[in-house]
Amino acid sequence: MEQRYFPENYFKRLDEGSDHDFYSEPRKVVHIDEEAIAALQAYYAKHVPPHGDYLDLMSSWRSHIPPSLDPISVTGLGMNAEEMGDNPQLDEFIVHDLNVTPMLPYPDNRWDAVLCAVSIQYLQNPIDVFRHVNRTLKPDGIFIVSFSNRCFPTKAISIWLNMNEEEQVELVKRYFELAGNFTDIQTKAITPDGQDPLYIVSGRKALDL
């Protein structure tokens, strides 16, 4: 599917081995510093509907949802059951490899918000995944993608490693545009007080006409 929009080699990775193997050992760590986490929480506090059903896409040990939001439910989808089992904010989770199966196993119009933190660089079929995010969001529901300047380089797609951070923001924005049915696509570069920069690209599911 992505080859319709981008050269095929954009989505290759140095390590083309199974993601299940790579993520089989739990890593109970955070992947951005506390200042960047605080900035992400502040963004969520302002833009995520406060009492809703959330999907933490590419989930792990922490979901960075601020206490002010009081979610109805938080569902995790990621690669390591032990990490997600130890995430205090998740009500339920599934292990699901999006690079093998980009389809999301959820009904239409399920989520008020889908959150994808510091993981977008690992998706090999992003347009298909974004279409399923759109399908499973409620109308006007928000999809928030955040990233910094760190990654597991052997697992990041090759085009990501060849772009600067401004170009990465444009690439993610393009994912939203190509997936279709997203409106209010916004980008934001934040410079928290710590070491890690934070970039956010978000979009809302278009309202039914």
Ligand SMILES: C[S@@+](CC[C@H](N)C(=O)[O-])C[C@H]1O[C@@H](n2cnc3c(N)ncnc32)[C@H](O)[C@@H]1O
């Ligand atoms: C850098 S961690 C970020 C975890 C979490 N979102 C956070 O903010 O700390 C990258 C996450 O992406 C998930 N991931 C990587 N490849 C994936 C794939 N093919 N399908 C689903 N999830 C994947 C892994 O489970 C891993 O937890």
